[in-house]
Amino acid sequence: MQGTELDDAGAFDFVIVGAGSAGCVLANRLSAGGLHSVAVLEAGPEDRDFWIHLPLGYAKLFRNPRVNWMFETAxxxxxxxxxxxxxxxxxxxxxxxxxxxxYIRGQREDFEHWRQLGNSGWSADDVLHYFRRAEGNIRGADDQHGGDGPLGVSDPHTHELTEAFIAAAEHEGLPRTRDFNGLVQEGVGYFQTTSRNGRRCSAAVAYLHPARKRQNLKVFTDALTDRVILSDGRATGVVFRRGGIRQVVHARREIILAAGAYGSPTILQRSGLGPAELLSSHGIPVIHDMPGVGSDLQDHLQARCVVRCTKPITLNDMTTSMIGKVRLGLEWLLTRSGWLTIAAGHAGAFFRTDARLASPDVQVHFIPFSTDKMGDSLHPFPGFMAHVCQLRPESRGTVRITSSDPGAVPEIRMNYLSAETDRATMLAGLKRLRAIMHAPPLRPYFAAEVEPGPDAVTDDALMAHIRAKASTVYHPTSTCRMGSDPRAVVDSGLRVRGVDGLRVADCAIMPTLVSGNTNAAAIMIGEKASDIILADTKA
Known part of the structure; x- marks a missing residue:
């Protein structure tokens, strides 16, 4: 394989692997001004699917293999x-x-912790600049937010059921907030969304598409990356497959992996950078024995409450007939608002399961519809649901290649709930969420509890529900962890240790999982990485 002749796809100053949240930012920022040529390799297609741009379309994309890797854990x-x-x-x-x-950034305390772990330049004040630079918030700019950045951030429409949930959380002691991304995260309120004018504002829409008219930027879609070429301690090119042809693209300056928490470490492993025993077992020459590559995997686990509603006012009720579906479509077409713009969390809450904690340790997502699992059909009855997740899990997992073939599915081991703290926090969080769902403001809408169900009255029963039903919130991170310790994969400049001209810039570099949804932080990482790279280029 190493000696197979490859078609030459050209040479560029920078080669970015992955056109995801961080990769699109990097493509835009590194190509701006025309000084540097940039190539982007993306394993998937163009983002032309209608359901991508309709906010509620995520339900249609949940199991679409054309645009979704559809991984699963061991x-x-x-x-x-x-x-x-x-x-x-x-x-x-x-x-x-x-x-x-x-749209959730995480807590200031998360980034202060990153700095305390030895990652200079990644404190809360350091990263705030990049969150603000990215953000085009419909509310305008202030000392915490940006108003004219490329990433559209919007307010959702209101709904009486969501208002009742917020009132129920207030009844249970949480303050109402308009801004989960300010100085204090704790509270209950509506989530802002990464959308603009009723359409999804993905990183491709915000950053990549505006840059594609530039002559110095080339995007390769349907390009599956195999490995990075390493020569005399330096990354010089990337081997990829496109249309059944193996090609190589050369990097004059740097290669930046932005393929995500699963993609970036497995590319490093196929390139000879990773746990020596793993690489040898697949016949890959070991260039550097790096046990941290693919280790320290973290994710948010969620458990849920599902309630049958007394009134036909949920999204479930709008989709039971063709007339209802037509009304939904017309509402969106005419107003660019309404049900079809709803996020996978209409409102939410952050709270502490222990008053002694300095900041919230759980998050709630509330949605005025219900289903057995995301991507399935909605329930045939009026329903709503809320999920609770632990924000800072102690459990750690791994992602490992299963073959030297880039098309082989990796082995993902999350080891969810392997830490006692995680089990205790999930149980406490579910109990408080349940109290909110049973609080007086929601009682007029509360017909019956579907999950965990009325028979789940003990801690053991609730824990059994968690073990039987809990799932991911889709936030894998930390598999190419940034740090100064021997197991860290990249330094605070995101340089892969022991290799020149190679960086990782995506959620894989997070030293610890942020306390909330990860997309905003991934975009921040792309913004900051671009400044680091350009500064090093001038040095």
Whole structure:
């Protein structure tokens, strides 16, 4: 394989692998001004699917293999041996083209922790500049937010059921907030979404498409990356497959992996950078024995409450007839608002399961519709649901190649709930969420609890529900962790240790998982990485 002749796809100053949330940002920023030539390799297609751009279309994309990697974990021992589905975007925009659109940055404390772990330049104040630079918030700019950035951030429409949920959380002691992305995250309120004028604002829409008219930017779609070419300690090119042909693209300056928490570490492993025993078992020459590549995998696990509603006012009720579906479509076409713009969390809450904690340790997503699992048909009865997840899990997993073939599915082991703290936090979070769902403001809408169900009255029963039903919130991170310790894969400049001309810039570099949805932080990482790279280029 190493000696097979390859078609030459050209030479560029920078080669970016992955046109996801961070990769699209990098493509835009590194090609701006025309000083540097940039190539982007994306394994998926153009983002032309209608359902990508309709916000509620994420339900149609959840199991679409054309735009979704559709991974799953190995059997999870603490979840009754279940495999947990892991959707990831395989299309321009990456997961920002198929996700639930919730715009959450995380807590200031997350980034202060990153700095305390030895990652200079990644404190809360350091990264705030990049969040603000990215953000085009419909509310305008202030000291915490940007008003004219490329990433559209919008407010959702209101709904009486969602208002009742917010009032129920207030009844249970949470303050109402308009801004989960300010100085204080704790509270309950509507989520803002990555949308503009009723359409999804993916990273491709925000960053890549505006840049594609530039002559110094070339995007290769349907280009599956095999490995990075390493020569005398330097990354010089990328081997990829496109249309059944193996090609190579050369990098004069740098290669930046932005293929995500699963893609970036497995590309490094196929390139000879990873755990020596793993690489040798697949016949890959070991260039550097790096046990941290593919380790420290983290994710948010969620458990849910599902309620049958007393009134036919949920999205379930709007989709039971063709007339209802036509009305939904017309509402969106005429107003660019309404049900079809709803995110995978209409409202939410952040709270502490222990008053002694400095900041919230769980998050809730509330949705005025219900289903057995995301991507399935909605229930035939009026329903709504809310999910609770632990924000800072202690459980750690791995992602490992299963072959030297880039088309082979990796082995993903999350090890969900392997830490006692995780089990205790999930249980406490579910109990408080349940109290909110049973609170007086929601009682007029509360016909019956479908999940966990009225028989789940003990901690053991609730824990059994978690083990039987809990699933991911789709936030894998930290498999190419940034740090200064021996197991860290990249330094604070995102340079892969021991290799010149190679960086990782995506959620894989997170030292720890942020306390909330990850897309906003991934875009921030792309913004900051572009400044780091351009500064090093001038040095």
């Amino acid at each position: 059997p999870e021992s603490e979840l009754n041996g279940r495999r947990v589905y892991q959707p990831r975007g395989k299309v321009l925009g990456g997961s920002s083209s198929i996700n639930g659109l919730v």
